[in-house]
Amino acid sequence: MTEPNRAQAETREAHRVTLIGAVIDTLLGIAKVIVGYLVGSAALVADGIHSFSDLATDTFVLVAMHYGRQAPDRNHPYGHGRIETLATLLLGSVLIFVAGGIAWASLMRLMEGRDIMPPGMWAIGLAVIGIIGKEWIFRYTLHVAKRLDSRLLAANAWHSRSDALSTLVVLIGLVGAQFGAGWLDALAAVTVGVLIGKIGGSLIWEAIRELVDTALPENEQKQMRHLAKQVHGVRDVHQLRTRTLGSQVLLDLHIVVAPRVTVSEAHEIGNQVCRELSQAFPSLSDVTFHIDPQDDSDLDDPTQLPSQPLRSEVVAALDDAWHGIEAWQHRVALDLHYLDNQIDVSLYTPVLDNPKKLDDQASQLRKAGEALPWLGRLRVWQGPGKA
Secondary structure, three states: OOHHHHHHHHHHHHHHHHHHHHHHHHHHHHHHHHHHHHHOOHHHHHHHHHHHHHHHHHHHHHHHHHHHOOOOOOOOOOOOOHHHHHHHHHHHHHHHHHHHHHHHHHHHHHHHOOOOOOOOHHHHHHHHHHHHHHHHHHHHHHHHHHHHOOHHHHHHHHHHHHHHHHHHHHHHHHHHHHOOOOHHHHHHHHHHHHHHHHHHHHHHHHHHHHHOOOOOOHHHHHHHHHHHHOOOOOOEEEEEEEEEEOOEEEEEEEEEOOOOOOHHHHHHHHHHHHHHHHHHOOOEEEEEEEEEOOOOOOOOOHHHOOOOOOHHHHHHHHHHHHOOOHHHHOOOEEEEEEEOOEEEEEEEEOOOOOHHHHHHHHHHHHHHOOOOOOEEEEEEEEOOOOO
16 A cells, blocks of 8 residues: 555544544533433533543544645645644643633532432433443544554543543442432542543643654664664664654664765665664654764764865865876876865876886875875775776
């Protein structure tokens, strides 16, 4: 299955499980509020409002999954994953607001000591049905969330579990009220409010961590670093950085290779690192690698190193120093290696009949280049060199 088709299939499955949850939340919410109002149970009414908050969650998830999983475009080159993050942040804020209202009203009712009538078996039976229904949708949604690696869907699943737990608390309050301990109903309503607030706070915290580009757990970063170092040609890995974007993970790292390999070979080594990491970590959506010819991890900021002349300046300076030397005049190729704050030069000359002449030419080049402060190791080769 191609990547776009797989993304569409995942979005459809996420929509399906969310819609099923929304239907259950709607039916349970309406039933709890009506029965709670009729029997005078504040806890059951509060639990019904909690079910409606789950319905709001389901709506957020549907919208966020639709827009958050769209393909990258010109204005959003990294995709739209942060839409899921913003939806999670907004959802958490709404839940805390709802939780505060429920807890405050119920606490006032508890302090006033109002008499609470026995709720009856209908209310108790509805609470039992609510627990069973919410536990089922929790397990179903969490299963899909793990398979799709969706944090937002997982958060919605745990919100369903919180509704099941809060309904369990309500059930205890209803049973207590049925046997004369009416204060348990109001206390259960306060507990429900606290549970809702806790879930809202957790959602906000996770969303904030993502918005400030919090890295993956250290053990996952160690696994990534170890896997990258196993690729043939990789000498070391440093400056490995990760961040999340919705359900996706972005990674950039520096790869140390042998100092004199060709650009194309070094790039292919980096490509292989990307393949290995993407296969081991399916959530990786973007890997950016930087090739280093030597380990500069001990430097706070490698860009602050003294600048060295680039090829055009190097060739001009060498031409001034070596213009009268035959090996330079008849060169067929020139390689430059920027190492240890110097420039190593590999010069290729045509094949000479007399090997001693090559040694003489090399000596002349070294002597004439002594005045160049950036000139490091000099190598002179015979042969066709490189085009």
